[in-house]
Amino acid sequence: MPIIELFDIHKTYRIGEVETRALDGVSLNFEPGEFSAIVGPSGSGKTTLLQIMGCLDRPDRGIVKLDDRDVTRLNADQRAELRRNVIGFIFQFFALIPVLDAYENVELPLLLAGVGARERRERTLEMLEAVGLSDRIHHRPNQLSGGQQQRVAIARALVKRPLVVLADEPTANLDTANGEQAMEIMQRLNEQTGTAFIFATHDPRVMKFARRTIHLVDGRVAENHAPVPVEAAVRSLSHPGEPRA
Amino acid sequence: MTRTKLWMIAYRGLTRNRRRTFFTMLAVALGLALLITLNGYISGVMEDGLQNSIRLQTGHVQVRAAGYPDGKHSVQWKDLIERPEEIAAQAMAMPEVRAAAPILWLDAVLSTGEESVGLQVYGIDVNSPLHDPLRASVIAGAFLEATDRSGVLMGGRLAQSLNLKVGDTVPLVTINANGEPVEAPFVIRGLFSSGVLVYDESVLFMPLARAQSFALTGNRASAVMIELHRREDADKVAVALAQPGLQTFTWRDLNAFILQSMDAAFSFYILMDAIVIMIVAVIIANTLLMAVFERVREIGILAALGMKRLEILLMVLYEAAIIALAGVVVGIALGLLGVFFLTQNGFVLGEMATTAGNLPISNVVYARFAPDLFTWLAVWTFLIALLASLYPAWFAARLEPVRALHTE
Numbered sequence: 001m002p003i004i005e006l007f008d009i010h011k012t013y014r015i016g017e018v019e020t021r022a023l024d025g026v027s028l029n030f031e032p033g034e035f036s037a038i039v040g041p042s043g044s045g046k047t048t049l050l051q052i053m054g055c056l057d058r059p060d061r062g063i064v065k066l067d068d069r070d071v072t073r074l075n076a077d078q079r080a081e082l083r084r085n086v087i088g089f090i091f092q093f094f095a096l097i098p099v100l101d102a103y104e105n106v107e108l109p110l111l112l113a114g115v116g117a118r119e120r121r122e123r124t125l126e127m128l129e130a131v132g133l134s135d136r137i138h139h140r141p142n143q144l145s146g147g148q149q150q151r152v153a154i155a156r157a158l159v160k161r162p163l164v165v166l167a168d169e170p171t172a173n174l175d176t177a178n179g180e181q182a183m184e185i186m187q188r189l190n191e192q193t194g195t196a197f198i199f200a201t202h203d204p205r206v207m208k209f210a211r212r213t214i215h216l217v218d219g220r221v222a223e224n225h226a227p228v229p230v231e232a233a234v235r236s237l238s239h240p241g242e243p244r245a
Numbered sequence: 246m247t248r249t250k251l252w253m254i255a256y257r258g259l260t261r262n263r264r265r266t267f268f269t270m271l272a273v274a275l276g277l278a279l280l281i282t283l284n285g286y287i288s289g290v291m292e293d294g295l296q297n298s299i300r301l302q303t304g305h306v307q308v309r310a311a312g313y314p315d316g317k318h319s320v321q322w323k324d325l326i327e328r329p330e331e332i333a334a335q336a337m338a339m340p341e342v343r344a345a346a347p348i349l350w351l352d353a354v355l356s357t358g359e360e361s362v363g364l365q366v367y368g369i370d371v372n373s374p375l376h377d378p379l380r381a382s383v384i385a386g387a388f389l390e391a392t393d394r395s396g397v398l399m400g401g402r403l404a405q406s407l408n409l410k411v412g413d414t415v416p417l418v419t420i421n422a423n424g425e426p427v428e429a430p431f432v433i434r435g436l437f438s439s440g441v442l443v444y445d446e447s448v449l450f451m452p453l454a455r456a457q458s459f460a461l462t463g464n465r466a467s468a469v470m471i472e473l474h475r476r477e478d479a480d481k482v483a484v485a486l487a488q489p490g491l492q493t494f495t496w497r498d499l500n501a502f503i504l505q506s507m508d509a510a511f512s513f514y515i516l517m518d519a520i521v522i523m524i525v526a527v528i529i530a531n532t533l534l535m536a537v538f539e540r541v542r543e544i545g546i547l548a549a550l551g552m553k554r555l556e557i558l559l560m561v562l563y564e565a566a567i568i569a570l571a572g573v574v575v576g577i578a579l580g581l582l583g584v585f586f587l588t589q590n591g592f593v594l595g596e597m598a599t600t601a602g603n604l605p606i607s608n609v610v611y612a613r614f615a616p617d618l619f620t621w622l623a624v625w626t627f628l629i630a631l632l633a634s635l636y637p638a639w640f641a642a643r644l645e646p647v648r649a650l651h652t653e
C-alpha cells in the first residue's frame with residue numbers, strides 16, 4: 001500500500017492580479033522505502049509538490065492521502081501533528097535553529113513528539129553517530145561546515161523515524177564531495193531504516209542515486225520512471241519514447 | 246512538548262540579541278524603578294502632610310463640646326468643654342494613649358507699627374508630652390513656662406517677616422468670651438521652627454492659663470487633644486471617651502479634607518503610572534515584534550517540524566515573561582534603592598511647601614517605603630508587559646510554515 005497518494009493535485013499562486021499555476025493535475029503514488037527524485041526545470045512545481053505532500057501547504061483541488069488518510073482538509077494543528085510524527089524535512093538551506101547546538105537541533109523533533117528524556121538522548125546520539133557527527137554535538141550551526149550542517153539536518157529529519165523524508169534540493173548548497181557524502185548517508189539510512197526518501201532536485205548527482213525519477217514540467221508529471229522490473233525495463237528500452245500506460 | 250524546552254528555546258532566543266534583550270529589560274527596570282521611586286516619594290509627601298497635621302493640629306483623637314462650631318474657632322462658654330482636665334486624665338489612664346491635654350484656640354490679630362497679621366493662638370498645657378515636638382523645635386530663646394503670664398512662642402519665619410526677635414513685646418487683640426475685643430501686650434520668649442512653613446507663619450503658642458484669662462474662658466478649653474501610640478486605636482479611644490454633651494473626632498474625621506485631596510492626588514498619579522507602564526509596554530511589544538520578524542524563518546522551521554500555533558505563541562510569551570520578570574526584579578531593586586536614597590536625603594521643598602494648599606508639608610520631605618503600592622506597581626508592570634507581548638506572539642503563531650521557510 002502506498003504511503004503517499006496524490007490525486008489530481010492543483011495549486012495556483014496568486015500575487016495581486018498575477019496567477020501562477022504551480023501544479024496542474026498531478027497524480028502520483030509513493031511506496032514505503034522508496035528513494036525517488038522529483039526533477040524538472042526551475043519553476044516546474046517541485047517545491048510546491050513537496051510542500052503539499054509534507055502538509056506544509058494545501059492544494060486548491062485534489063486529494064492528498066498520507067498513510068491512507070486524507071489529509072487535505074485537516075486544520076493547521078492537525079497538520080502540525082502529522083509533520084511532527086510521520087514526516088521528516090530536509091531543506092536546501094539546512095534550516096537548523098541557529099541558537100541550538102547540533103545535539104539540540106536533532107533532539108528537537110523528539111521533544112515535539114513528546115519522547116521521554118532517556119530515549120530522546122539515546123536516539124539523538126545514535127542519529128548523530130549515524131551521520132558521523134559524534135564529535136560535533138555541541139557545535140552551533142555557525143560553527144559547522146555546510147556539509148556538517150546538512151548532516152545535522154539529515155539526522156534531525158530521521159531521528160523521529162518518520163514514514164517519509166522530503167528533501168528539497170538537499171545538495172544544492174554543497175560541493176561535490178559533501179553532496180555525495182550526504183547522498184550516501186541518506187541512501188544508507190534508507191536501506192537500514194526503510195524510511196522513504198523523496199527529493200526535489202536539479203542535481204544529476206542526486207538523480208544518479210535515485211531509484212525512481214519523476215519529471216515535472218509546468219506543474220504536470222511528464223515522465224515517471226518507477227522502479228521497474230527487469231522485463232519492463234527491457235521493453236521500455238526496445239520501445240524508447242513510448243508513453244507508459 | 247515539554248514546557249521546559251519551550252522555555253529553553255525562548256531563552257536562547259533572548260541570548261541571540263543580547264544587547265537588545267538587555268536594553269528592553271533595562272527599559273522595564275528603569276520604568277518600574279522610576280515609578281517606585283516617584284510613588285515612594287509622593288507617598289512620603291502625603292504621609293508627611295498627614296503626620297504633620299496630626300502632630301501639629303489635630304492629634305489622633307479630639308474631644309470637643311457638642312456645640313463647638315465646625316470650621317471656625319469660638320470662645321463662647323457654651324461651645325467649650327467645662328472640665329477638660331478630667332477628660333484628659335480619663336484619656337491618660339488608657340493604655341493606648343501616649344499623651345492628652347486641653348487646648349484653647351483663639352483667633353487673634355498682631356499689630357506692629359506698620360502691619361497687622363491675623364494669627365491663631367494655641368493655649369497649650371506646656372508640661373504635656375503632647376508638645377514635646379514643639380519643645381524640640383525651639384530655635385531661639387526658650388520654651389514656655391506654665392506660669393508665664395505674658396510669654397508667647399512665635400514661628401521663626403513670622404518673626405523674621407515682622408522684624409521681631411526674642412524679647413520683643415507685641416500687642417495682641419482677640420475677641421473674648423463675651424464677644425468684646427481685648428488687647429494685651431506679650432513678650433516673645435522663644436522662636437520655633439516646626440518644619441512646616443504654613444504653621445511657622447501663622448501660629449502663636451501661649452500657656453493655657455494665660456490664654457484662658459486673656460479670653461475670659463475660665464477653666465474651659467476648646468478641646469482635649471489626644472495622641473496615641475498607634476493611630477489604628479483612634480476609634481476605640483474615641484468610643485471610650487464619648488459622653489453626652491461632648492463630641493469625639495478621630496484623626497480621620499479631622500483630616501478628612503487632607504485624606505480626600507490625597508485620594509484625588511493619587512488618581513492623578515495613577516494616571517501618570519499608567520502612562521509610564523504603557524511606554525514600557527510599547528517598548529516590549531516593539532522589541533518582541535522585531536525579534537519575531539528577525540526569526541520568521543526560524544519560526545517557520547519550528548512550525549515545519551510540527552510545533553503548534555499555541556506552542557509558538559507560548560514560546561514568544563515565555564520570552565516576554567523572562568524579559569519582564571528580569572526587568573521587574575531589577576526595577577524593584579533599583580526602585581527600592583531610589584526610595585532608600587530619598588528616605589535618607591529628602592528634597593528641600595522650601596517655598597513650594599507653603600503653596601501645597603491644606604497639606605501641611607514639611608520644609609524637607611523624605612520618601613517612604615510603601616510595600617503595597619510597590620507590589621501593585623510591579624505586578625501591573627509585569628502584567629501589562631505580558632499583555633503587550635500578546636500581539637507579537639499572536640503574529641508569530643499566525644505565520645505560515647511555507648511562507649516562513651521561503652524567507653532566506
Ligand SMILES: Nc1ncnc2c1ncn2[C@@H]1O[C@H](COP(=O)(O)OP(=O)(O)OP(=O)(O)O)[C@@H](O)[C@H]1O
Nearest residue numbers: 013014015020022041042043044045046047048049
Ligand atoms: N509563494 C508563492 N507565491 C507565488 N508564486 C509562487 C510561490 N511559490 C512558488 N511560486 C511559483 O510557482 C511556480 C512553482 O514554484 P516551485 O517553487 O514549486 O518551483 P520549483 O520547481 O521548486 O523551482 P526551483 O527548481 O527553482 O526550486 C513558480 O512559477 C513559482 O514562481
Ligand SMILES: [Mg+2]
Nearest residue numbers: 046047048200
Ligand atoms: Mg524549489
